[in-house]
Amino acid sequence: MCGRYGLYRSKMDYENALDAAGGLAYNSMPIDMEPDFNISPYRKKPLPFFTATGVEFGLWGLIPDANKKPLDELRYTFNSQSEKIASDSWPWKGPATRRQFCLVPMSGFYEWQWLDPTGKKKLRHFIRLQDPATFACAGLWNDWKSPDGQTVKSFTIITCPANRLMAKIHNPTGKPPRMPVILTGEKASAWIDGAGSFSKDQAVAFLKPLPDEEMLAYPVENKATGPALIKPVGEPVTA
Numbered sequence: 001m002c003g004r005y006g007l008y009r010s011k012m013d014y015e016n017a018l019d020a021a022g023g024l025a026y027n028s029m030p031i032d033m034e035p036d037f038n039i040s041p042y043r044k045k046p047l048p049f050f051t052a053t054g055v056e057f058g059l060w061g062l063i064p065d066a067n068k069k070p071l072d073e074l075r076y077t078f079n080s081q082s083e084k085i086a087s088d089s090w091p092w093k094g095p096a097t098r099r100q101f102c103l104v105p106m107s108g109f110y111e112w113q114w115l116d117p118t119g120k121k122k123l124r125h126f127i128r129l130q131d132p133a134t135f136a137c138a139g140l141w142n143d144w145k146s147p148d149g150q151t152v153k154s155f156t157i158i159t160c161p162a163n164r165l166m167a168k169i170h171n172p173t174g175k176p177p178r179m180p181v182i183l184t185g186e187k188a189s190a191w192i193d194g195a196g197s198f199s200k201d202q203a204v205a206f207l208k209p210l211p212d213e214e215m216l217a218y219p220v221e222n223k224a225t226g227p228a229l230i231k232p233v234g235e236p237v238t239a
Helices: 011-020 082-086 093-097 164-169 185-193 200-204 226-230
Strands: 005-007 036-039 047-051 054-060 079-081 101-106 108-114 122-129 135-145 151-161 178-180 215-219
Touching (some): 047 135, 082 151, 082 200, 093 135, 122 164, 164 215
Antiparallel strands (some): 047 054, 047 101, 135 151
């Protein structure tokens, strides 16, 4: 994914995401939050994610255990490859070993399709499920201790090799196409509820592409803002 997603942040949207995540239910639901159609990484505003204990808020971009730089000097990792998590590669080793799995709710995400080999001409696409309800992507979270003793929560969204639909959109020259790991139903609830007892192989088995027939993707205006950002400007992409 290009590093941006949209979330209609209301109590109903969270409840829809929880329902899509296998009927999870929490008491500490945030209520009065403004919709955000273009969430980008590295912002300092905490964003919601789900764990087995409830709704948490953290920075999008996981901060590894070993980082010693001040918070304002860090470059976080907002996407993490499933293959590297499987091998416990840095910076995922701590959170993955501790099975700090989470779900990141969203209404959809954006991806840029390269229209020429250089990537100078690109077209933004909005991707969501065929059912337009809020859904969730698999993630890792962490509590990072800053040099001044501050504890900062953060999370990353896990990506995997793209399905046929996403391979048509995520097409950077020389790089394999990828997509976020989307979890629904029992898989979503099991990802966080059973995190503590998963073997590595069991955890990796979750990190697969969603079937393309369950997804809807269409081009949107590159420079639009707000609700206009998810308005189609062309026909849906077919796998």
